[in-house]
Amino acid sequence: MLTSHPTLLIGPSDWDVDVMPREEFARRIDALWRAFPEAPCAIVYGNPAHHAELAYLTNLVPKLEAAVAILSRSGAHEVHLGGGPNMLGSAKPLTFITDIKPLRGGPAIGRRALEMKEGMPGTPLIIGDGYMPTAFHQGMDEAMGEEALNATAQVWTLMHRSSSHELNAMRESAFALNGAMTAITDAKKAGAGVTEAILAGEREANSRGAQDIRTLFSLDGGRTLQPFTTTLTTRVDPLQVYVAARRFNYWTEGFVALSDNRRPVIARARELLRQALAAIKPNVKTADVMALIYAGSRPYQMHPVTERAIISRLGLALEEPPHTNPGMSFEVGDIYSVRAGLTNGADEHAIVSAMARVREGGTDMLWTA
Numbered sequence: 032m033l034t035s036h037p038t039l040l041i042g043p044s045d046w047d048v049d050v051m052p053r054e055e056f057a058r059r060i061d062a063l064w065r066a067f068p069e070a071p072c073a074i075v076y077g078n079p080a081h082h083a084e085l086a087y088l089t090n091l092v093p094k095l096e097a098a099v100a101i102l103s104r105s106g107a108h109e110v111h112l113g114g115g116p117n118m119l120g121s122a123k124p125l126t127f128i129t130d131i132k133p134l135r136g137g138p139a140i141g142r143r144a145l146e147m148k149e150g151m152p153g154t155p156l157i158i159g160d161g162y163m164p165t166a167f168h169q170g171m172d173e174a175m176g177e178e179a180l181n182a183t184a185q186v187w188t189l190m191h192r193s194s195s196h197e198l199n200a201m202r203e204s205a206f207a208l209n210g211a212m213t214a215i216t217d218a219k220k221a222g223a224g225v226t227e228a229i230l231a232g233e234r235e236a237n238s239r240g241a242q243d244i245r246t247l248f249s250l251d252g253g254r255t256l257q258p259f260t261t262t263l264t265t266r267v268d269p270l271q272v273y274v275a276a277r278r279f280n281y282w283t284e285g286f287v288a289l290s291d292n293r294r295p296v297i298a299r300a301r302e303l304l305r306q307a308l309a310a311i312k313p314n315v316k317t318a319d320v321m322a323l324i325y326a327g328s329r330p331y332q333m334h335p336v337t338e339r340a341i342i343s344r345l346g347l348a349l350e351e352p353p354h355t356n357p358g359m360s361f362e363v364g365d366i367y368s369v370r371a372g373l374t375n376g377a378d379e380h381a382i383v384s385a386m387a388r389v390r391e392g393g394t395d396m397l398w399t400a
Contacts, residue, residue, distance in 0.1 A: 042242030042277070045124040046090045050203070050279050053127050055196045059088055059189060064104055066185050069153035072144055074171070074179060075100040076159040083348035084159040084186050086280045091126040092242075099140055100128065103147045111140060137167035141174025156182040190346060192364045197281065197346065198388065201366055203240070204278035205386065205397040211236040211244065211274045212287055212398075219289050224264040225250070229272070236276050243277040245349070253288060253380030256336060269294060271382060275349055282349045284368055286337075287400045288381040296331060296379040303327045303371040304383050304400065311369070311387060311394050317342050317357045324371055334372025334382055343368050345386065361389045366397065 063073060077085030078097040086092050089100045089110065096113030103109075111134040112122050119131050134140075144155045157179035160168060172178050193201065211232035218228040229246050236244045247256040250263070253271035269290035276283055288297045306327060307320050321341045325333065342357040345368045357367065367389065372382035385399035 042237070042244075043240060044092045044094075044242045044280060046126055047279060048127075050200055051090060051196050055194060056088065056090065056127060058194075060102055062189050063088070063102075063156070063182065063186065066189075067153075067156055067180070067182060069151075070156045070180065070182075071104055071148040071151035071153045073100075073102040073156035073158055073182065074140060074144055075102060076157070076163045078162055081159070081162040083190070083346075084183060086347050087186065087190055088158070089126045089128055090280065091122065091128070092280060094121075097134065098122070099134060100126075101140070101144055101147055103149075104151070105147075105149065107147070109143070109147075111135070111143075137170030137172075138174040140167075141171035144171075144179070145175055155179045158183050158186050191344065191358070191362070193346065193366055193388070198366075200279035200281040201283060201346070201386075201388075201397060204276055204281045204283040207236040207239040207241040207244070207276040207278050208274060208283045208285055208398055210239045211241075211246075211276060212272075212285055212400075215270075215272055215274070216287070216289055219268075219270055220291075222266065224266050225270070226259070226263045228270065229259070232272075232274060236274075239278075241276045241278055242280070243275075245273075245275040247273040249380075252378060253334075253382065254374065268292070269297065269381070271380065273382075277349075280347055282345055282347070283386055283398060284345060284349070284384070285386065285398055285400060286370060286372070286382040286384040288383055294379070294381070296373050296375065297381040297383070299328075299331065300371045300373045300381040300383045301400065303373070304369065304385055307369050307371065308385055308387060308394060308396075308399070311361050311367070311389060313363045313389055313391060314360050316360050318359075320361075320369070328373055331373040331375055331379070334374045334380060337370040337372035337382055337384075341370055363389055363391060365389055 075085050099111045101109045108128045109130045110128045111132050113134040116133050214235035215228050215232035218231040233244050249271035271288050273286050310320050370384040374380040383400035386397040387394035
């Protein structure tokens with residue numbers, strides 16, 4: 032889901048060696064070198080809005096300005112952080128890389144990449160360059176005298192399969208998500224207005240260590256979703272809510288439709304979600320599960336919010352590849368967000384979802400509506 036991005040990332044994103052040990056990053060970087068055996072180094076770019084690849088390889092989430100990691104095959108990795116020298120200290124707890132320097136533009140990165148080649152003949156890799164400003168990219172290429180080899184898609188491939196450490200991080204994220212959803216549900220039952228209910232959820236997620244929390248809600252019975260633009264004391268029923276929570280850099284998300292009354296469209300969406308989750312097993316085609324939801328939607332139509340996003344992977348990115356691509360079939364170890372959204376095109380609407388990890392023989396639930 033596309034949500035409003037906060038102006039400033041303020042939540043806790045320190046590297047926790049007990050959650051994501053140094054060996055996990057070594058494994059990921061070694062896999063990158065195996066995929067590109069001639070590459071002497073890799074330039075990894077990220078900014079506050081787009082940093083999944085940078086976080087995957089370094090744990091670093093830049094909070095104010097862009098950052099570039101230069102990974103060396105020798106192991107002498109560096110981080111170049113935007114914002115000036117005064118920002119360097121704030122980045123030290125965020126990554127296992129200890130050599131942190133000011134980011135001084137594309138040409139400086141290009142020259143440093145050449146130095147880190149250390150006489151090796153291969154071409155440097157570039158990762159996350161789709162987010163890189165054009166002038167920065169051009170200056171870097173000119174300084175290197177060549178274009179770096181784009182390895183972003185390969186990193187996306189590496190990000191597909193969840194390790195045990197990543198699964199634990201996702202469970203911590205789901206703990207924050209579940210707290211938010213429970214608090215919103217309880218507040219609505221107690222008669223809270225929209226703002227009070229959503230803020231109750233955000234407070235609970237923050238108390239559970241969420242480093243980021245995104246929310247959307249509906250004022251028209253679930254037909255459309257919107258972020259906060261003003262304080263709303265209105266009590267809404269049904270209340271359609273979307274919450275995304277991040278913990279240890281990993282995202283979980285959920286849709287829930289809440290009502291004080293029995294509503295057939297909500298009941299049908301929940302039943303469709305149960306059927307879809309029961310059908311998910313290793314090697315089952317994702318298209319078959321999508322078709323199950325489509326076929327079971329009658330007499331309703333597919334909700335436009337989820338019609339083209341019934342299934343997606345989830346992890347370090349919320350609305351970007353590789354997680355927006357569910358792949359051809361469900362794979363063991365992968366974590367998926369599954370959504371069932373229905374509407375009659377008039378006054379009945381509902382979206383519910385679940386997050387499941389595929390294992391041999393079925394799934395394990397991280398969260399479900």
